[in-house]
Amino acid sequence: MRFSLIMVTGGRTNEVAAFMEALSEQSFKDFELIIVQQNADERLAGIIARFEGKFPLRVIRSLPRQINHSRNVGTAVASGEILAFPDDDCLYPPDLLLQVDERFRESGPMTPDVLTGIAITPDGTPGSGRWHHQGGVISVRTVWTSAIEFNLFIRRSTYEQVGGFDQSMGLGTPFASGDAQDLTLLAMRTGALAIFDPNLRVVHPDKRLTAVAVERAYVYGAGLGYVLRKHRTPLRICFIFLIRPFGGACLSLLRFRRFDARYYWLSFCGRLAGLLRLGRMHRRAQT
DSSP states (O other): OOEEEEEEESSOSHHHHHHHHHHHTOSOOOEEEEEEEOOSSOTTHHHHHHHBTTBOEEEEEOOSSOHHHHHHHHHHTOOOSEEEOOOTTOBOOTTHHHHHHHHHHOOSTTOOSEEEEEEEOTTSSBOSSOOOSSOEEOOTTTGGGSOOGGGEEEEHHHHHHHTSSOTTSSTTSSOOSOHHHHHHHHHHHTTOOEEEEEEEEEEOOOOTTSHHHHHHHHHHHHHHHHHHHHTTOOHHHHHHHHHHHHHHHHHHHHTTOHHHHHHHHHHHHHHHHHHHTOSSHHHHHHO
């Protein structure tokens, strides 16, 4: 098996069906989908039945609702040479797996062990954050704008060498983001080559400055701060990731955009708390 796609899901149905429909239209067929569901009920049963036989499919259940634990559970039963972790609300363009396969089959010094791409919105514009302006080898300086979990592909051997995703972080923990950066940096420490290719695009709704984004802004910020500190990132880079949301909060207040200001302020507080490893700032930031 060439690819194992490990998708953790909880609560969604229509989005899962849409992803599986897009997956059935892939031009490259050597893959399996492992659905790690965190639902207590059988809401996915009808959808799963509809796609059985269209591609190799396995469904397992994993509780508690902690995404990196579930990803590692799914990976333990995977058989693919290359692992990927699509979100349950993303879509793969028809030739994505073909593009990725071709990149991993390239010979020479630029053959990747980790390959990343960008997120685009349903209308085709870049989304889900800032992106590095050009492709190439990922560095400690560029990893922050070159990796996202649902558009990351990693050799199974590399994944196993670093021990998989850090289960102390990710959705379901106080440090809910930065998983892709952490995994990429861990791989780079082993000598693995990580490549960013902005031509690899996965469709995903852009949730910045939405109610969901505000709700998660603190724990997402804390995740980024956690990874910045975990990997002893240079202070100048840490400062950039603090000043941006702080400046965004100030500018939003000056423009009387209280909703936006709250998002940026919670992001700032979360990033600072993650850097300092403070768990109690969450309550103070929300008052």
